[in-house]
Structure formats: C-alpha cells, structure tokens
Amino acid sequence: xxxxxxxxxxxxxxxxxxxxxxxxxxxxxxxxxxxxxxxxxxxxxxxxxxxxxxxxxxxxxxxxxxxxxxxxxxxxxxxxxxxxxxxxxxxxxxxxxxxxxxxxxxxxxxxxxxxxxxxxxxxxxxxxxxxxxxxxxxxxxxxxxxxxxxxxxxxxxxxxxxxxxxxxxxxxxxxxxxxxxxxxxxxxxxxxxxxxxxxxxxxxxxxxxxxxxxxxxxxxxxxxxxxxxxxxxxxxxxxxxxxxxxxxx
Amino acid sequence: xxxxxxxxxxxxxxxxxxxxxxxxxxxxxxxxxxxxxxxxxxxxxxxxxxxxxxxxxxxxxxxxxxxxxxxxxxxxxxxxxxxxxxxxxxxxxxxxxxxxxxxxxxxxxxxxxxxxxxxxxxxxxxxxxxxxxxxxxxxxxxxxxxxxxxxxxxxxxxxxxxxxxxxxxxxxxxxxxxxxxxxxxxxxxxxxxxxxxxxxxxxxxxxxxxxxxxxxxxxxxxxxxxxxxxxxxxxxxxxxxxxxxxxxxxxxxxxxxxxxxxxxxxxxxxxxxxxxxxxxxxxxxxxxxxxxxxxxxxxxxxxxxxxxx
Ligand SMILES: Cc1cc2nc3c(=O)[nH]c(=O)nc-3n(C[C@H](O)[C@H](O)[C@H](O)COP(=O)(O)OP(=O)(O)OC[C@H]3O[C@@H](n4cnc5c(N)ncnc54)[C@H](O)[C@@H]3O)c2cc1C
Ligand SMILES: Cc1cc2nc3c(=O)[nH]c(=O)nc-3n(C[C@H](O)[C@H](O)[C@H](O)COP(=O)(O)OP(=O)(O)OC[C@H]3O[C@@H](n4cnc5c(N)ncnc54)[C@H](O)[C@@H]3O)c2cc1C
Numbered sequence: 001x002x003x004x005x006x007x008x009x010x011x012x013x014x015x016x017x018x019x020x021x022x023x024x025x026x027x028x029x030x031x032x033x034x035x036x037x038x039x040x041x042x043x044x045x046x047x048x049x050x051x052x053x054x055x056x057x058x059x060x061x062x063x064x065x066x067x068x069x070x071x072x073x074x075x076x077x078x079x080x081x082x083x084x085x086x087x088x089x090x091x092x093x094x095x096x097x098x099x100x101x102x103x104x105x106x107x108x109x110x111x112x113x114x115x116x117x118x119x120x121x122x123x124x125x126x127x128x129x130x131x132x133x134x135x136x137x138x139x140x141x142x143x144x145x146x147x148x149x150x151x152x153x154x155x156x157x158x159x160x161x162x163x164x165x166x167x168x169x170x171x172x173x174x175x176x177x178x179x180x181x182x183x184x185x186x187x188x189x190x191x192x193x194x195x196x197x198x199x200x201x202x203x204x205x206x207x208x209x210x211x212x213x214x215x216x217x218x219x220x221x222x223x224x225x226x227x228x229x230x231x232x233x234x235x236x237x238x239x240x241x242x243x244x245x246x247x248x249x
Numbered sequence: 250x251x252x253x254x255x256x257x258x259x260x261x262x263x264x265x266x267x268x269x270x271x272x273x274x275x276x277x278x279x280x281x282x283x284x285x286x287x288x289x290x291x292x293x294x295x296x297x298x299x300x301x302x303x304x305x306x307x308x309x310x311x312x313x314x315x316x317x318x319x320x321x322x323x324x325x326x327x328x329x330x331x332x333x334x335x336x337x338x339x340x341x342x343x344x345x346x347x348x349x350x351x352x353x354x355x356x357x358x359x360x361x362x363x364x365x366x367x368x369x370x371x372x373x374x375x376x377x378x379x380x381x382x383x384x385x386x387x388x389x390x391x392x393x394x395x396x397x398x399x400x401x402x403x404x405x406x407x408x409x410x411x412x413x414x415x416x417x418x419x420x421x422x423x424x425x426x427x428x429x430x431x432x433x434x435x436x437x438x439x440x441x442x443x444x445x446x447x448x449x450x451x452x453x454x455x456x457x458x459x460x461x462x463x464x465x466x467x468x469x470x471x472x473x474x475x476x477x478x479x480x481x482x483x484x485x486x487x488x489x490x491x492x493x494x495x496x497x498x499x500x501x502x503x504x505x506x507x508x509x510x511x512x513x514x515x516x517x518x519x520x521x522x523x524x525x526x527x528x529x530x531x532x533x534x535x536x537x538x539x540x541x542x543x544x545x546x547x548x549x550x551x552x553x554x555x556x557x558x
Pocket of ligand 2: 477494506
C-alpha cells in the first residue's frame with residue numbers, strides 16, 4: 001500500500017523565538033529551521049511500515065517556501081521514496097494545506113495519510129483532521145500505535161484520560177503523537193541517496209486551490225512576563241512563604 | 250449572536266473545561282450547549298445548571314460511543330448554520346472534533362484562544378506560548394477551541410431547559426474498541442487547585458511515591474515532564490507542556506524539572522510556582538515565585554513531614 005506523509009518546516013524547537021518589535025510576527029531571518037518533530041515521527045512510522053513489508057511506497061508532501069525542499073530531502077534520507085513541494089508563501093493556513101493535500105491524495109491515491117498531531121510553531125492541531133474531513137475518511141488523532149490489517153487499521157490514541165483504541169477503515173488519516181516511535185538519525189550515505197530521489201514542485205493554482213487566508217494576524221506580542229521570584233533557604237522558609245505571603249496552603 | 254458550545258462528558262460527568270468555555274462563549278452571544286453521547290442525560294442536567302447556558306440540546310445514540318469525531322461532526326453539521334460561533338474546550342476531545350467540523354463548513358478554525366477581543370477577533374498563544382497572536386476571522390461561522398485555563402469557570406444557575414435533538418447519521422468509518430483510563434483518587438490534572446509535578450530528576454517510577462505522598466498531603470494532582478513520561482516513570486496522560494496538558498493551578502510545584510520551554514508552555518500561567526532543583530542555574534527558576542536549591546530526595550520528604558506537623 002502507498003502512504004502519504006505531510007512534513008512541515010518550522011523554527012527549531014530549541015530556539016528561543018523573538019517577537020518582532022513592530023508586532024507583525026516572529027523573527028525568522030537567520031534562524032535555525034528544522035522538520036516539525038511530529039512530522040519526523042510520522043515519516044519514521046511510514047518507513048518502519050515499509051521495512052515491515054506493509055508499505056510499498058512513501059510520498060512526502062510539504063506546503064511552503066522553496067527551502068522546504070530541504071525538509072523533504074531529510075524525509076527522503078529517512079527513507080521516503082519521493083517528495084512533492086507545493087510552493088506557497090509561508091503562513092498557508094491548515095484549511096488551505098488540507099485542500100492542497102486533498103488534491104494530491106486524489107492523484108496519488110494513498111491508503112494511509114500520516115500527519116503530525118500539531119506543528120510546534122503555530123500549534124493549530126488541525127491539519128490531519130481537516131484532510132480526513134475533506135476526504136470523508138476516518139481519522140485517528142494523537143496516536144501512539146497503529147497496526148494495519150488488510151483494509152482496516154487498529155490504532156491507540158492518547159487522550160486526556162488515558163488511552164483509547166479504535167478500528168478505522170482504510171483509507172484513513174492518522175496523526176502522530178510523541179510516543180508513536182523515536183525517529184532515526186539520518187546518515188550521510190542516506191543523505192547522498194536522498195539527493196537523487198524525485199522531487200516535484202507544484203504551484204497551488206495547478207492544484208486548483210485558493211490559499212487566501214481566512215485569518216488576519218492583527219498583531220503578535222510577547223506574553224506578559226512573570227514578576228521575579230525569590231530564592232528560599234530551606235523547606236521551613238518555603239512553607240512560611242506559601243502560608244503567609246502567597247496564602248495558598 | 251447565537252453560540253453553540255459542545256460539552257465533553259464521559260456518559261455521566263461533565264469534563265472540566267466546559268464551564269470555562271461557557272465564560273468565553275457568553276462574551277460572544279447567547280449560549281446553547283450540545284451534549285452528545287451514547288448516554289448523556291446526566292451530563293445534560295449538569296450542563297443546564299452552568300450559568301450562562303440558555304438551552305441544552307441532548308442527542309443520544311449508540312453510534313456516539315467513544316465520542317466518534319466522524320459521527321459528532323456529522324451531527325454538528327445538521328445544526329451549525331443556526332449559529333454564528335461553534336466552540337469547544339481545547340481538550341483532546343475538542344481538538345479531535347472541531348477541525349473536522351470546521352473543514353466540513355469550509356472554515357479556518359481558530360485554535361486554543363486565550364482571550365476574546367470582539368465577535369471576530371481573538372488572542373491565541375503560538376510558539377509554545379512565546380508569541381501571543383491577535384487574529385481576526387473573516388469566516389461566516391467561527392469555529393473555535395478555547396484554552397480553558399485562560400477563562401474563569403462559569404458559576405451556577407437554575408436549570409435551563411433541555412431539548413432532545415435527533416441523532417445525526419452513523420457514517421460508519423470507525424469503531425470504538427475500548428479505553429484504558431487512568432484511575433486515580435487524586436483530582437484531575439486540568440481541574441486541580443494544586444499540582445505537584447516531577448521530572449527526570451525523580452530517577453524512577455518508584456521514586457514518584459515521595460511526590461505522591463506530598464500530593465496527598467496537599468490534596469494535589471500529580472503531573473510530570475515529558476522526560477519523566479518518556480522514561481516510563483509516569484503514564485502519558487500526566488504530561489504537562491506544549492504537547493501535553495496545559496494547566497494553570499493556584500500552586501504548581503516543579504520537582505526535578507529543568508524548565509525547558511516546552512514544559513514552561515504548559516504551566517507558566519500558574520498563580521504561584523515553586524521549583525525544587527539541585528542545579529542553581531536551572532531555567533525553571535526564571536518562572537518560579539519561590540525556588541529552593543536542594544536535593545529533591547531530601548527536600549520533598551521534609552516538605553511532606555513539615556506540612557504534617
Ligand atoms: C506568529 C504567527 C503569525 C502568523 N501570521 C499569519 C498571517 O499573517 N497569515 C496567514 O495566512 N497565516 C499566518 N500564520 C499561520 C501559520 O503560518 C499557518 O496557519 C500554520 O503554519 C498552519 O498551522 P499548523 O502548522 O500549526 O497546523 P497543524 O494543524 O498544527 O499541523 C499539523 C500537521 O499538519 C501537517 N502540516 C501542516 N502544515 C503543513 C505544511 N505547510 N506542509 C506540509 N504539512 C503540513 C504537518 O504534518 C503537521 O505536523 C501565522 C502563524 C504564526 C505563528
Ligand atoms: C516537539 C517537542 C515537544 C515537547 N513537549 C514537551 C511537553 O509537552 N512537556 C515537557 O515537559 N517537555 C516537552 N518536551 C521536552 C522538553 O524539551 C524537555 O526535554 C523536557 O521537558 C525535560 O524534562 P525534565 O525537566 O524532567 O528533564 P531534564 O531537562 O533532564 O531536567 C532534570 C532536572 O532535574 C534536576 N535534578 C536531577 N536530580 C535531582 C535531584 N536529586 N534533586 C533535585 N533536582 C534534581 C536537574 O538539575 C535537572 O534540572 C518537548 C520537546 C519537543 C522537541
């Protein structure tokens with residue numbers, strides 16, 4: 001079966017983001033970018049399924065600026081077979097991403113689509129669910145396990161109260177949670193091999209999708225900072241502060 | 250404006266987060282609440298008594314077992330056009346269902362709002378809470394998830410009327426196979442007044458017992474960092490942070506947690522933060538109201554003991 005995985009290029013999670021002084025967004029110039037960690041987990045899952053003989057081909061898709069090709073190359077170095085970049089300005093909203101991915105699904109006809117559960121920049125947590133909705137397919141979000149059995153899959157979801165198990169019909173969309181797997185490191189020989197794998201670049205118009213944003217960002221601000229705290233010498237002082245100053249216990 | 254709030258429940262009890270979502274919804278218009286489930290009558294009674302709810306719609310059918318996103322979205326779609334705004338708490342329930350509803354309505358959802366500026370403008374945290382974006386939606390129906398910790402819970406009222414709503418179709422795309430829910434006598438993480446949270450510094454699952462003893466002394470919930478969950482010290486549903494639960498209790502005690510931005514994203518809005526760490530340079534101290542540089546294996550039992558005396 002064919003699997004389609006979406007990957008997004010984001011600011012590295014360990015970089016401290018800075019809000020631009022004019023309030024128009026966050027500083028992205030000269031900042032380390034990387035593949036969204038949840039997308040790495042999604043790619044890893046597809047590669048493991050291919051190694052297990054369940055999957056025959058892995059197509060990775062990214063929507064974004066031309067540099068997102070690097071992200072696709074990383075996914076191919078992990079083991080994906082080919083990449084598709086939808087060349088669009090930064091900030092395409094999840095609904096538009098989902099429409100673009102739908103157009104690609106209709107051409108590629110995968111049996112399974114794996115997305116990250118959230119992109120760590122915008123934290124929207126929407127795209128996978130939206131792809132499933134537009135396709136009329138089942139969705140299994142925040143998964144920590146997936147097993148394919150013929151034309152259905154057994155999945156375990158991480159929910160607020162614990163774990164939930166579902167059987168979903170294929171084709172379907174699943175979104176990866178942190179504990180689905182631990183992504184591999186890419187090796188130099190695989191990076192070299194990935195350079196030769198096919199990478200197609202498309203324009204949103206070619207897919208017949210209007211990516212005009214529905215949300216307008218009016219301003220972006222730093223969160224209010226906390227007032228400075230105090231160091232306490234020992235447990236007794238801590239309890240005294242909590243009782244008499246904070247009056248919380 | 251007419252606002253629909255989808256209430257999460259487990260067949261009997263209403264989940265925390267709903268009453269805060271009603272507070273956000275009441276700023277937008279008149280609130281109708283929707284209770285969907287295999288069984289929902291008890292939850293509907295509770296929903297009817299939440300101040301600000303003008304009417305409760307109750308839709309019960311076997312195909313809502315396990316809160317199927319596909320089936321609940323299909324039901325919401327049958328009534329969505331009567332409302333200007335559709336809201337749910339940004340819990341794993343709301344995050345699962347609302348984007349599906351939004352896409353079916355051709356609407357760009359506004360995720361996890363922390364403030365309502367007007368009927369079309371909202372504030373939402375991005376980049377793990379390091380950039381607060383004010384966004385304006387041009388969609389005809391606004392589909393929104395709400396960060397519960399950013400709004401006060403609504404109070405109580407004399408019960409609003411409950412009406413039956415005919416179930417929507419069973420789209421038959423997925424089947425619920427059961428859940429393993431954590432059983433705990435302690436308060437739920439997202440509803441607790443006090444949380445005692447442990448990190449990698451705890452060293453083992455067994456060592457969490459000293460935190461649990463402290464939590465029981467304080468009537469607190471127990472939480473964990475991702476490192477503690479990944480190391481198998483605690484189950485995943487205890488994780489606090491950008492990709493775990495967002496909490497804002499009156500008191501958050503972080504023990505053996507370094508304070509990575511992804512962890513801070515989940516707890517830095519707590520009223521009072523206490524940090525116990527043996528490293529005097531730990532970043533967690535930058536958000537702490539009170540911090541103690543000490544070995545946790547000494548400090549935590551001492552704290553429990555002092556609180557008992
Ligand atoms: C500060 C700030 C300002 C912004 N300003 C604007 C603005 O002015 N105008 C505007 O239109 N938008 C703006 N945005 C919106 C933003 O860039 C996009 O909406 C957002 O990147 C998409 O949401 P998400 O990635 O969080 O989706 P999620 O739903 O959280 O992503 C989940 C998964 O979907 C997949 N996915 C998501 N996006 C892509 C993609 N592009 N390619 C491939 N796979 C993908 C990935 O697998 C990902 O793991 C702004 C965002 C921020 C943080
Ligand atoms: C995409 C992504 C999402 C993430 N999401 C989350 C999330 O939701 N939540 C989250 O928590 N993390 C998250 N993380 C991980 C985060 O970056 C950190 O790795 C994690 O929070 C570290 O956990 P920790 O503080 O317990 O461990 P460490 O950073 O290892 O810190 C352990 C601390 O314990 C102290 N310590 C050790 N022994 C003792 C002792 N005996 N007495 C006192 N102190 C002691 C040490 O000094 C140290 O400060 C995410 C990361 C990524 C990339």
